[in-house]
Amino acid sequence: MVTKNNQFHHISMPLLFCLAFLAFQVTSRTLQLQDASMHERHEQWMARYGKVYKNSQEKEKRFRIFKDNVNYIETFNNAANKPYKLGVNQFADLTNEEFRAPRNGFKSHMSSSITRTTPFKYENVSAVPTTVDWRQKGAVTPIKDQGSCGCCWAFSAVAATEGIHGISTGKLISLSEQELVDCDTKGMDHGCEGGYMDDAFEFIIQNHGLNTEASYPYKGVDGKCNAKEEAIHAATITGYEDVPTNNEKALQKAVANQPVSVAIDASGSGFQFYKSGVFTGSCGTELDHGVTAVGYGASEDGTKYWLVKNSWGTEWGEEGYIRMQRDVNSDEGLCGIAMLASYPTV
Structure with a gap:
């Protein structure tokens, strides 16, 4: 005799299998559509940034990284209650390790060997403006791309030098980073392998200046020093x-008077994909990247920030800049x- 419970069991099991199969099909179809949509986004991204891969295997590898990065960015923007947003930029097909290696050239593991000078001419500055933006005062050249x-x-170092030259002479000149890469090689500076802003200032002093960007243009690779162009000094x-050190109030006094070279920890994915707003971290203090503080202020909600000029092109951040808490x-x-x-002095 078949009981009602047994009848229900015989009916429900096939039904459950059927429902599970349908659910699997729906999920599978959804994932296929999402993957197709992501492939389309990757193709559009490749077209925008002129990306070409050497073979189909490399393209598939880069697509998987792109997909992971896009998901990370969108999850962050949708979930995080942060005063800044991330964006899909030119670095979206790179892992964080691949991104850091060729771009963050400040060698933190050797920074303890840097001799710090003692004078600080802004020590006795008692009043500073509530907001400063050296871009508006003719002391900042357009964003560059290393x-x-x-x-x-x-x-x-060049941005800080351009800044003090513009302030002291009233003439803003774009100076040559390539001259430093090619010619400043006798100390701890090693071109594309990294270096230090203070050593760059030492070179500029001993060389009696730098040539212009136009005369000694940037190549983005280590090159042989052009002695003829090195001998011409535009600033x-x-x-x-x-x-x-470790004194934001002192840093504010300096930035109130001129653009200042600073070293930061720019190793995180949040920095890699920063798009807009006041960046609040997360990041550590393993200094690996040289940038330039060209101002400071406060956002509409009162969050205080440093205005920092980067050298990763205008597609990154706020047209090449980042506001850091x-x-x-x-x-x-x-x-x-x-x-x-x-900072340099004149």
């Missing part, structure tokens, strides 16, 4: 000073921005 050469140190500095609860500053700051 490409896959780890010479951020040269771009940082020079007479010295440099270090900002007292200022006056954080840390002596080193966010991402170590107050640890090794310096």
Whole structure:
């Protein structure tokens, strides 16, 4: 005799299998559509940034990385209650390790050997403006792109030199990073393999200046020093000073008076895909990237920030800039921005 319970069991099991199969088909179809959509996005992204891969295997590898990065970016933007957003930029087909290696050329493991100077001419500055933007005062050249050469140190030092030259003479000139890459090789600076802003300032002083970007253009690779062009000086500095370490108030005094070279920890995925807003981390203090603080201010919600010029082109960040949280609860500053700051003098 078949009971009602047994009848229900015989009916429900096939039904459950059927429903499970349908659910699997729906899920599988959804994933296929999502993958197709992601492939289309990857093709569009490739077209926008002129990406061409050497073979189908490399393309598939890059697609998988692109897909992971897009999912990371969208998950962050949808879930995180942060004052900044991430975006799909030119680095979207690179793992974080691949991204860092050729671009962050400040060698943190050797920074302890850098001799810090003691004078700080802005020590007794008692009042500073609430907001500063040296772009509006003719002291910042357009955003540049270091490409896959780890010479951020040269771009940082050049930007600070361009700044003080523009302030002191009223003439803003784009100076040559390539001259530093090719010619500043006797100390701890090693072109695309990394270097230090203070050593770059030392070279500029001893060389009596730098040539222009136009005369000694950027190539993005280590090259032989062009002695003829090196001997032409469009701008020079007479010295440099270090900002007292781990002191954001001192850094503010300096930035209130001129663009300042700073070293930061730019190793995280959040920095790789930063798009807009005030960046609040996460990041550490393993300094690996040289940039330039060209101002400071506060956002509409009152979050204080440093205005930082980067050298990764205008597609990254806020047209090449990042606003980094200022006056954080840390002596080193966010991402170590107050640890090794310096500026040239004239």
